[in-house]
């Protein structure tokens with residue numbers, strides 16, 4: 721029998737066909753609260769999450785559809801707009817690494833927590849990296865010192881779980897002896 725985490729990982733997939741059910745504000749907050757538990761270098765948490773749902777979600781969609789991409793987002797019901805800025809690291813760490821050195825990894829952790837946290841409560845997600853920064857900033861209102869490179873689109877779906885397409889194990893895993 722598969723453990724819970726394994727089945728969660730296997731069920732999470734990028735959803736590009738949301739149904740009409742709205743995502744409640746409380747549900748979005750719950751997902752964000754779970755994601756706040758993500759690890760980060762020196763526990764710096766160099767992120768902010770802007771929760772957008774209801775009518776306001778419609779303002780965010782065009783900023784993620786430049787050049788006609790991501791048409792499926794018309795049906796997305798909510799967004800977590802993730803912004804980042806340079807991290808405040810512990811002194812001995814910052815003597816070796818620039819303050820932005822780990823930020824991308826930290827944001828990756830946050831995304832995993834958002835998408836798996838959402839999946840754990842039945843909310844489907846798709847990470848979006850195709851962003852028009854200035855349009856998104858205008859729609860959400862985050863300050864100049866923050867930048868958003870990833871947004872998570874959220875909603876509910878009746879889609880089947882697809883088989884995962886991944887590289888062959890031999891290509892990505894090497895056993896060192």
Ligand SMILES: Cc1cc2nc3c(=O)[nH]c(=O)nc-3n(C[C@H](O)[C@H](O)[C@H](O)COP(=O)(O)O)c2cc1C
Nearest residue numbers: 732733734735736790846847848849850870884885
């Ligand atoms: C940083 C990042 C940016 C992504 N940007 C987009 C995007 O703009 N549009 C989209 O449809 N999917 C986007 N994806 C989803 C990937 O295409 C998807 O995760 C990958 O194909 C694996 O499929 P799965 O998520 O269903 O397992 C993005 C994923 C990541 C991690």
